[in-house]
Amino acid sequence: IVLTQSPGTLSLSPGERATLSCRASHSISSNQLVWYQFQPGQAPRLLIYSASTRATGIPDRFSGSGSGTDFTLTISRLEPEDFAVYYCQQYAISPKTFGQGTKVEIK
Amino acid sequence: VQLVESGGNLVQPGGSLRLSCATSGFTFINYAMSWVRQAPGKGLEWVSGISGNGGSTFYADSVKGRFSITRDNSENTVFLQMNSLRDEDTAIYYCAKDGTWREAPAFFNYWGQGTLVTVSS
Numbered sequence: 001i002v003l004t005q006s007p008g009t010l011s012l013s014p015g016e017r018a019t020l021s022c023r024a025s026h027s028i029s030s031n032q033l034v035w036y037q038f039q040p041g042q043a044p045r046l047l048i049y050s051a052s053t054r055a056t057g058i059p060d061r062f063s064g065s066g067s068g069t070d071f072t073l074t075i076s077r078l079e080p081e082d083f084a085v086y087y088c089q090q091y092a093i094s095p096k097t098f099g100q101g102t103k104v105e106i107k
Numbered sequence: 108v109q110l111v112e113s114g115g116n117l118v119q120p121g122g123s124l125r126l127s128c129a130t131s132g133f134t135f136i137n138y139a140m141s142w143v144r145q146a147p148g149k150g151l152e153w154v155s156g157i158s159g160n161g162g163s164t165f166y167a168d169s170v171k172g173r174f175s176i177t178r179d180n181s182e183n184t185v186f187l188q189m190n191s192l193r194d195e196d197t198a199i200y201y202c203a204k205d206g207t208w209r210e211a212p213a214f215f216n217y218w219g220q221g222t223l224v225t226v227s228s
Contacts, residue, residue, distance in 0.1 A: 032214075041220075043201075043221075044201065044215075046206060055206075055216060089214060091214045095153055095167050098150055101150060
């Protein structure tokens with residue numbers, strides 16, 4: 001399954017809403033899709049699993065939605081620490097595959 | 108939960124390298140473990156995974172026959188033996204703990220900070 005993320009880069013200001021898209025080449029069964037956050041110099045962090053369930057300790061400004069082939073990660077109000085690269089990944093079919101990432105940068 | 112990778116280095120094409128990932132903070136034997144890599148300027152690629160008891164192993168086609176994943180459940184450590192290394196294996200290699208109780212890798216709820224492998228003459 002090929003995952004295509006858009007946009008490649010999102011330029012926003014703190015406090016704004018971020019909407020990231022992940023589109024799959026084939027339907028992903030049982031919403032087996034996750035979102036990760038990558039920050040330079042830090043271990044990657046799991047944000048969302050099963051398309052819409054927040055991982056342990058993830059603030060509620062992060063939310064996931066979608067089903068089938070179209071999935072969305074929304075950050076309701078960007079905090080300074082949210083500027084990072086975000087990846088989606090499907091775990092329905094082997095091999096597990098990732099999107100190419102969306103960079104959320106400060107405008 | 109902590110995962111700490113080691114073993115990354117500069118190696119010539121055709122050479123070998125062994126990566127280690129020491130873990131703590133969870134019941135190691137209960138979870139599959141994986142290696143995921145990111146080549147410079149590229150996206151993420153799942154490389155290999157191993158079931159909790161070590162009885163099942165899984166590989167990406169790009170490394171099958173060259174890489175071997177093992178684990179030592181007495182030392183809470185997972186390894187990646189990389190042979191016949193190629194330029195395209197150059198990447199940061201991350202160790203990752205599975206987020207489910209499945210035998211096969213699914214998604215990853217904890218990651219290490221990565222170790223850099225550079226394959227170059």
